[in-house]
Amino acid sequence: MNRLARHRLLWPVLILVLLLATNVAFTDGFLSVQMKDGHLYGSLIDIIRFGAPLILVAIGMTLVIATGGIDLSVGSMVAISGALACLRISELDDQNAVGGVLAAIGLALALSLVLGVWNGFLVAGIGIQPIIATLILMVAGRGLAQLVTDGQIITVNSVPYKLVGGGYWLTVPFCILIVLVVLALTAFLTRRLALGLLIESVGGNAEASRLAGIRSRGLIIVVYAFCGLCAGIAGLMISSNVSSADGNNAGLWIELDAILAVVIGGTSLAGGRFSLGGTVLGALIIQTLTTTIYSIGVPPETTLLFKALVVTLVCLLQSPTFREKVFHRRGRGAPPASTGADTKVRVTV
Amino acid sequence: MISLGVLSPNRPIPRKYLPVLVTGGLFLAMFVAGGIRYEGFASGQVVLNVFIDNAFLLVVAVGMTFVILTGGIDLSVGAVVALATMISASLVTDGGWPPTLVIPLVLAVGAVLGLAMGCVIHYFDIQPFIVTLAGMFLARGLCYTIGTDSISITDSTYTGLAQARIDLPGGAFVSPSVLVAVVVILAGAYVLHYTRLGRNVYATGGNEQSALLMGLPVARTKIAVYTISGFCSALGGVLLSFYMLSGYGLHAVGMELDAIAAVVIGGTLLTGGYGYLLGTVLGVLVLGLIQTIISFEGTLSSWWTKIFIGLLLFAFILLQRLGAARRT
Numbered sequence: 001m002n003r004l005a006r007h008r009l010l011w012p013v014l015i016l017v018l019l020l021a022t023n024v025a026f027t028d029g030f031l032s033v034q035m036k037d038g039h040l041y042g043s044l045i046d047i048i049r050f051g052a053p054l055i056l057v058a059i060g061m062t063l064v065i066a067t068g069g070i071d072l073s074v075g076s077m078v079a080i081s082g083a084l085a086c087l088r089i090s091e092l093d094d095q096n097a098v099g100g101v102l103a104a105i106g107l108a109l110a111l112s113l114v115l116g117v118w119n120g121f122l123v124a125g126i127g128i129q130p131i132i133a134t135l136i137l138m139v140a141g142r143g144l145a146q147l148v149t150d151g152q153i154i155t156v157n158s159v160p161y162k163l164v165g166g167g168y169w170l171t172v173p174f175c176i177l178i179v180l181v182v183l184a185l186t187a188f189l190t191r192r193l194a195l196g197l198l199i200e201s202v203g204g205n206a207e208a209s210r211l212a213g214i215r216s217r218g219l220i221i222v223v224y225a226f227c228g229l230c231a232g233i234a235g236l237m238i239s240s241n242v243s244s245a246d247g248n249n250a251g252l253w254i255e256l257d258a259i260l261a262v263v264i265g266g267t268s269l270a271g272g273r274f275s276l277g278g279t280v281l282g283a284l285i286i287q288t289l290t291t292t293i294y295s296i297g298v299p300p301e302t303t304l305l306f307k308a309l310v311v312t313l314v315c316l317l318q319s320p321t322f323r324e325k326v327f328h329r330r331g332r333g334a335p336p337a338s339t340g341a342d343t344k345v346r347v348t349v
Numbered sequence: 350m351i352s353l354g355v356l357s358p359n360r361p362i363p364r365k366y367l368p369v370l371v372t373g374g375l376f377l378a379m380f381v382a383g384g385i386r387y388e389g390f391a392s393g394q395v396v397l398n399v400f401i402d403n404a405f406l407l408v409v410a411v412g413m414t415f416v417i418l419t420g421g422i423d424l425s426v427g428a429v430v431a432l433a434t435m436i437s438a439s440l441v442t443d444g445g446w447p448p449t450l451v452i453p454l455v456l457a458v459g460a461v462l463g464l465a466m467g468c469v470i471h472y473f474d475i476q477p478f479i480v481t482l483a484g485m486f487l488a489r490g491l492c493y494t495i496g497t498d499s500i501s502i503t504d505s506t507y508t509g510l511a512q513a514r515i516d517l518p519g520g521a522f523v524s525p526s527v528l529v530a531v532v533v534i535l536a537g538a539y540v541l542h543y544t545r546l547g548r549n550v551y552a553t554g555g556n557e558q559s560a561l562l563m564g565l566p567v568a569r570t571k572i573a574v575y576t577i578s579g580f581c582s583a584l585g586g587v588l589l590s591f592y593m594l595s596g597y598g599l600h601a602v603g604m605e606l607d608a609i610a611a612v613v614i615g616g617t618l619l620t621g622g623y624g625y626l627l628g629t630v631l632g633v634l635v636l637g638l639i640q641t642i643i644s645f646e647g648t649l650s651s652w653w654t655k656i657f658i659g660l661l662l663f664a665f666i667l668l669q670r671l672g673a674a675r676r677t
Contacts, residue, residue: 070478128666131422131478132619136666139606140659146652247652256482269476301493301598308487311479312469321474 008266011317012281015264015310019288026296039168043291045176051287052175053078053234055280057254058261059186060230062279063223065262068203068271069123069130071224074231074258076141077115078251081108081232082239083148086156095158105164109232115141116228120221138255145247155244165240175237182230187276196274199223203271257286260307264314285310368616369628371668376631379638387645393521399637404526405430405588406607407633411537412581413608414629415574418541419554420621421477423575425466426582427604428488429459431597433586435492438500438596441507448506456583462488463579467572477575485605492598499597502590510591526588533584538626550574554621610658611636614665635661 023030023043033042057074064071088104089095115137122133167174190196201209202216210216234254239245263269264285265278289310293303316322384391400407409426416423433455440446440454466484470477502508514522541547549570552560561567585604590596615632617624639657643649 126667126670128670129619132613132662132666135606135609136659136662139610139662140656143652143655143659146650147656151650151652256486259479259482263479269479299494301497302490304486304490304493306490308483308490311483311486315475315479315483316469316473319473319475321472325472 008275009278009281011314012264012266012278012285016281016285016288019285019292023288023292023295026292030295035171038171040171040173043295045173047284047287047291048176048179049173050291051283052173052179053237053251054254054257054261054287055179055283056182056230056234056237057227057258058265058279058283059182059276060227061255061258062262062265062267062274062276063186063190063199064130064227065259065267065269066199066203066271066274067220067223068206069220069224070259070269071119071134071227071231072131072255073115073119073134073137073141074227074234075251075253075255076138076145077112077228077231078235078238078254079145079245079247079249080115080141080148081112081235082250083145083154083245083247084108084111085161085236086154086239086245087148089156089158089161090154092158095156096160098160101158101160104161105236108236109229112228112232112235113225114228116225116231117221119228120224123224124217124220142247145250147247149245149247151247153244153246157243161240162243163240165237165242175241178233178237182233183276183280186226190276200271200273203273205272258283260311261286263318264310266318268318365623366625368665368669368672369625369631372615372628372631372635372665376635376638379635379642383638383642383645387642390641390645393519395641396634397517397521397523397527399634399641400527400530401524402592402640403633403637404524404530405585405592405601406604406611406636407530407630408533408581408588409585409604410608410611410629410633411533411626412578412585413605413612414615414617414624414626415537415541415550416477416578417554417609417612417617417619418550418621418624419571419574420557420619421470421571421574422481422609422619423463423466423578423582424478424481424605425462425484425488426578426585426608427601427606428485428492429462429579429582430586430589430601430604431492431599432462432488433459433583434590434593434596434600435495435500435598436596437587437590438502439495441504442500442502442596448504452587455587456580459583459586460576460580463576463582464572466579467575470575471568471571481575489598495596495598497598499595501595503594507591507594511594524591526591529584529588533581534626534630541626546570546573551622554623556622607636607658610662613669614661616665616669618669 027043030043033040033044035041057078061071061074085104085108088107089101092100094100119134119137122128122136123130163169163174165175169177190199198209198214198219201212201214202219206216235251238250261282262279264282265275265280267274267278286307289306290303293300293306380391380396409430413423413426436455436458437451440451441448462484466480469475470480510525513525515525515528516522541550549560549565552563552565553567553570557567586601589600593600611632612624612629613619613632614635615624615628615630617628636658640654643651643654
């Protein structure tokens with residue numbers, strides 16, 4: 001029981017269950033999943049479907065944050081990748097040609113990868129603070145996306161492209177399948193191979209891990225490139241779902257939601273450890289929160305207020321100082337104040 | 350003789366002023382290039398118009414400079430600006446409150462928001478990035494709970510201030526907002542360089558541990574800078590409500606990025622402890638001049654602004670890195 005209470009995913013799971021329970025109380029048949037025309041339908045499926053781009057971006061963000069970095073440019077990369085894919089598809093003679101669509105998708109993903117490598121190069125190669133390095137692409141990227149679309153909203157009418165974000169395959173929404181594949185692949189690479197350990201060691205102390213023989217620079221570039229790729233796929237999903245690309249608004253503020261998802265999932269912003277499961281939970285919490293707000297009839301404008309509340313709560317709960325101050329005073333048998341990891345000098349002011 | 354000695358070639362300009370000089374040089378070069386390329390560009394009024402159009406950004410960037418000097422960051426400024434316009438508009442237009450009451454109230458709201466964020470950052474040891482992100486959500490959310498539509502301001506004090514011109518010698522003019530911005534800049538520079546708080550800001554940014562061990566009031570300083578930033582954002586919001594004559598939850602989207610970009614281009618180190626307010630002012634002017642040049646060019650679309658700002662950011666951060674590498 002004690003081990004369960006201390007599990008780091010306890011709080012996120014409780015919040016998600018609470019949100020789902022609220023939904024069940026307000027909406028009839030919230031939990032039911034039906035088959036219609038060979039497709040799966042239901043509120044739960046919708047939550048995962050609409051949350052798919054966020055989950056993808058958050059997975060990439062998790063690895064970046066695990067190295068002690070952060071990527072603010074994912075929103076811009078979402079916009080650029082969607083814009084480029086839609087532009088190429090709209091230029092095709094036959095928008096339903098699978099080959100042409102695949103080429104457009106490949107090009108968009110390649111560009112996202114290049115942008116990710118650029119971020120990684122700025123961080124690892126030149127040594128710029130991650131917040132600032134990715135701020136460059138965050139600002140310039142929106143401009144680039146509008147440059148690609150020429151300031152217009154490009155609409156496409158392509159059946160194969162629609163499959164990416166809005167289609168079904170084997171009765172399951174295709175975007176959920178993409179998320180599952182990326183998640184499985186990432187989990188395998190980071191948890192079954194040594195890669196995850198190396199990433200965490202770079203996040204713990206880049207210099208120490210370099211001295212231990214880990215090529216931290218290369219690793220950081222790979223991580224940012226992966227984050228770019230995830231953002232690129234998310235951009236394809238978003239633009240495919242609405243069959244259009246909007247350089248200005250696609251993926252707006254998704255970077256904040258993604259960071260939020262990662263933090264809710266228990267990954268420390270200081271780097272050094274990460275939890276993919278927690279991130280997915282975090283992204284689901286955010287999407288469920290949005291759905292809940294719509295379903296219980298609270299004006300959707302207040303979503304941001306709830307998010308502020310959730311971020312503050314989660315951050316406070318995760319802050320060791322806060323726990324020490326609040327729970328210690330209540331005399332709830334708090335753990336010893338100084339753990340091995342906490343080597344900071346604390347002077348009472 | 351001493352004043353001459355500073356200018357003589359034997360005593361080169363101190364290295365610490367170099368980033369500000371580079372930004373100043375860039376501003377001059379852009380101005381001269383614009384003057385050669387476009388007719389009617391090389392006039393004092395063009396520069397003054399940059400001030401008029403960016404008075405609110407100047408005020409916000411002053412607050413951001415304080416925060417960044419301590420090594421923190423404030424992502425909530427754009428949202429607080431929007432909240433300030435929204436509160437002003439709803440109270441003045443819908444509530445019929447007098448502006449003399451509304452403006453102090455709005456400023457207090459901004460300062461209290463900043464104070465709260467500063468307290469959370471310091472006492473609970475949470476990263477400024479995530480706390481001010483929550484503040485941003487909170488402020489934008491509050492905007493939308495007040496109203497989702499734009500509320501226009503028709504109050505005579507506001508419209509009067511919006512249209513007022515202050516004539517300067519030589520036929521040039523500025524708006525009252527510019528005066529407010531200049532006062533804020535001067536006050537900020539005074540606080541940073543001639544008061545104990547200013548010294549503490551630089552010391553905290555330079556090395557928080559050392560500042561603590563030296564017995565400096567780090568807690569008070571850190572909380573103070575976020576309060577100042579919140580106050581400046583609210584004041585920026587008041588100036589923006591003069592400029593736009595409306596309150597809207599979508600005002601000033603992305604202004605936090607502009608403010609951070611201006612501070613960085615002005616040569617302030619993002620790790621804290623190093624930089625000048627003058628640099629920030631020049632940074633805002635450079636951003637404003639980019640927009641002016643793009644509007645003079647006529648054929649360039651507005652999104653080029655973002656691309657140019659991104660390129661400039663890149664160039665200046667690279668310069669900072671090279672400078673830092675040389676210093677160590």
